[in-house]
Amino acid sequence: MAIACEGGARGGAAARWAVRLLPWAVGLLAGVLVLGPALGPGYVLRYDMVFVPDLSLGTVLRGADGFPRAIPSDAVVAVLSLVLPGDAVQSLVLLAVFAVGGAGAARLVSRAPWRAVPAGGPVAGPFAWVVGGLLAPAAAGSAYVWNPFVAERLLLGQWAVLLGYAGLPWVVGATARLATARPAAGFAGLLRALVPAAVGGFSSVALTALTAGPVALRSDGAGGAGGARRGRRGRAGAGEAVPGVRWWGRACLFALALATVSLPWLLPSLSSGADTDPAGVAAFAARSDTPFGVAGSLLLLGGVWNSGAVPAGYGEPVTASVRLLLCLVALAGWVWWLCRGRPRFGTGLSAAALLGFALALLGATGPGRELLAWLIDLWPGFGPLRDGQLYVAPLALVQALGLGAFVRWLTGHRAPRGDDASDGPGGRHGTAPPGTGSLWRVGLAVFAALLPVVVLPGLLWGAGGRLAPVHYPGEWRAAQAAVAADDRPGAVLVLPWSAYRGPDWSGRPVVVLDPATKLFDRRTLWNDDLVVGTPGGGSIVVSGEDARAHRVAQALRPDPRTGLPERLDAGTLGALGVRHVVVSAPVDNQFWSGVEDLSVVVEGPDMVLLRVDEQHVRPNKAVIPGLEVTGGLVTVGAIIWSIARSGSSLVFQRSGPSAGSGARKEIPK
Known part of the structure; x- marks a missing residue:
């Protein structure tokens, strides 16, 4: 009996480690398959993605007289370049996009409470937990980092934006936990989750505010108040109540955390005097890159303004039609999860996806372009709204989680209601072995998990060779x-x-x-x-x-x-x-x-x-502005405090609810 118990304990520990490591494995595998040759020696140069040997931190901090767009992303690269070669730094940050993003989406699904259907159902007992518990997170993770949004932004060279995109699932999970955690602990966890957005800069922070802001305002968890009370007891101990944070308190904590990580670029931008050209509204408006028009392309997570950033074969009628079917299935899975599981972040993330889709469509219409141009004339701070396609990122997260929920349903799990959420993996239900009827559902679930890769082969192995490293002469x-x-x-x-x-x-x-x-x-x-x-x-x-x-x-x-x-x-x-x-x-x-x-x-x-000759040169005073340094020190200090407070880091943070040479080149439209 003791030997059996010891074997069971070892098996349970192995299963827990598998669930813990699988999200990272999915993200890393996707990153290797996407980047391929880009991970080798040399520098990948494409549009805004410019890495150089020995990038100087002083150069980054001196910057230009305009908006400080290169801060803090280039500053982080410069610091890493002090200890690593520049091409190794580039490979590291590109791989981090896929590892962090895939792990975050997968963990939002794997950390959600699910229970198996009763014996005799489609896939029952431990088999259901093994298949659903591993396959569903893998489907969500792969779908989040293997889609047209990631492909087009990667081909645009916007690695800093993608780093902020990768952090969105972590921020959504941390924001949802503000409803049940102590204020200080919740704020520290949110700061840790915002590290990718802090590195990404102002576009990443704007995207994070759009995605997680509604979650902070509306964070209704699975199981309602009872579920929240259980979560509080689980952290504080029996009989010790953890005061909940009301919606206005969550909004204040969220805004404070965003402001803290934004200081390196926010402070100098207030005194930069930069102006934003409204002509960018027409230049950066979403465009159709599928047979389904602008709205359909945005629904499929494409529609970027630059035709040179569209992966090969993406807009073909067959692949676009299958991609559309995949999106509809994922949205159906998300609705099913909302209705049955009621994830704490569900309502807020749905609102963010709808708002982001509306913003993306705004620049594709005449009245919308006029409105955006007027807003930018009124205040240059509205400039980030020019690139509307950027704001379909919350929809990408919704679709990825919805695909994971669909795979859960196929493998025989159903979302909990009320106190049913307390059922653990495998539940209290039957242990019948899988039959013929269950195997085809498992096969269909595997196919659904692989479908994001199948319908977007142009992203494979360096985007078909478009992400190949070169060496500086x-x-x-x-x-x-x-x-x-x-x-x-x-x-x-x-x-x-x-x-x-x-x-x-x-x-x-x-x-x-x-x-x-x-x-x-x-x-x-x-x-x-x-x-x-x-x-x-x-x-x-x-x-x-x-x-x-x-x-x-x-x-x-x-x-x-x-x-x-x-x-x-x-x-x-x-x-x-x-x-x-x-x-x-x-x-x-x-x-x-x-x-x-x-x-x-x-x-x-x-x-x-x-x-x-130096006798002619009257140089401007070459000083590093103190605002950048001050903002960076405050932000870094706050992040270090958040990590030290919990003895944790972003890696171990729980995600989800508690329980022609020389000539001018034009950018193609």
């Missing part, structure tokens, strides 16, 4: 070292005067933000205007936010076609505070040849570094 590293060795102050001017280009040395067609803008350990001056092509063959120019860059453009008057000036003048460059000029593309016309007080430091086929 030797002259780029030589120029970086030469600037670092120069002890004279002054900025680096980056030419050609165009933000996005296609470098020849990448070895493949790619559009990327000029890596020279991040390569050097001092302030860089570059053209932050964005040119977006229109379906009719025209283009929309979205003006940049850096006032100093505008002054440079007025002084140099570069050719709009090539982005190069007709001639350089050392006196003009010095008056602009420029110490070095970088030409980061092969050019035929050496417009710097023969210019006095301008010397060539590094010259190669893809990089030329010029130095302005």
Whole structure:
């Protein structure tokens, strides 16, 4: 008997470890399958995804005169680059997107209370728990990180946004626990869950506010008040009551936590004086990338504004139709879970998904675009609403959890009602072995869990080779070292005067933000205007936010076609505070040849570094603003406090309810 009990205990411990590790395994496996070659040596360069060797923290903190978009994501990369090579840092953060996101969605499903159907049902007893307890979380985790939203944002290079997206399930779970936890403990748990959004920056925080804000206002848990009382007794001990936090208290705690993690970019943005161009409303509006129009594309979690970020084969009628069927099944599973299980975060997350879908559609209509343009003119803080497709992220979480609930239903579990939630894994019900009728349901559940991958094969193995790493040429590293060795102050001017280009040395067609803008350990001056092509063959120019860059453009008057000036003048460059000029593309016309007080430091086929004689340079005061440093210290200190308070971290936090080279490149529309 003792041996049997010991064997049962070992089996139970193994099952618990399997449930605990499976979510992370699902996310990591999805990340490896998606990234593939991108995890090898070298740097993946695509649109906004620009990692460079030895990124300087001082460069990130000095930033530009516009909105501090690179803070704190680039600051975190710079800190990690002190101990790891830059390409290893990139692989780490990209893999973290899938591991954290997949684990978060899977744990929201696995931590929810479920019970098996009585004996004789479709899949009964321990078999039901093993299949449903492992397969349903795997389905939710894979669906959350393998969908058109992730694919299109990844192909846009928006890794910081995806990191905030990966943290959404954790924030939803932590926000829901505010209803039953002590205020200090709930606030600490929420801060830990907000770490991915804190790294992601302002877009990630805005997305988190949209997703979890309604959950904070409306957090009605499974089992109602009785379930809440059980959760409080489970944490506080028998007879010790934990005071519940009312909706207004939860809203205040949530807002305080968001403000705390936003300080690194929020404080400097208040004094940046940045302006937002309303032309971006039309440029960044959602577009149709499936046969079902804009609304249908958004329902399928696609519809990104950039046609160059659509994965191969996604918009084909067959795959799009199967994807639509998958979305409808997932939504049906979510409704079933809401009606039967009543998850504590259910009502709030549903409201967030509906609101996000409405925001995504807003820019696709004439009146909606006019409204957004008026709001941005009124206050630049409404600028993030231009990229409407971003806000289907709550719908992506709903669909992922709904698919997990559907798999639970297929494997014979049903959501609890009231006190039924106390039934443990396998419940008190029958232990009949699975019959023929149950096996086909299990097979269908496995197929449903794999269907997100099947209908989006274009994301597999580096998005079909579109995420392949490259190496920086030797002259780029030589120029970086030469600037670092120069002890004279002054900025680096980056030419050609165009933000996005296609470098020849990448070895493949790619559009990327000029890596020279991040390569050097001092302030860089570059053209932050964005040119977006229109379906009719025209283009929309979205003006940049850096006032100093505008002054440079007025002084140099570069050719709009090539982005190069007709001639350089050392006196003009010095008056602009420029110490070095970088030409980061092969050019035929050496417009710097023969210019006095301008010397060539590094010259190669893809990089030329010029130095302005120091007697001409009148550099601006190169200081690191104290607002960024202060905000970063407060945020980091708060996160460290939250981890130390619980002796935990994000990893162990429970999730869910308690129980042409050189030429300007246009971004395709």
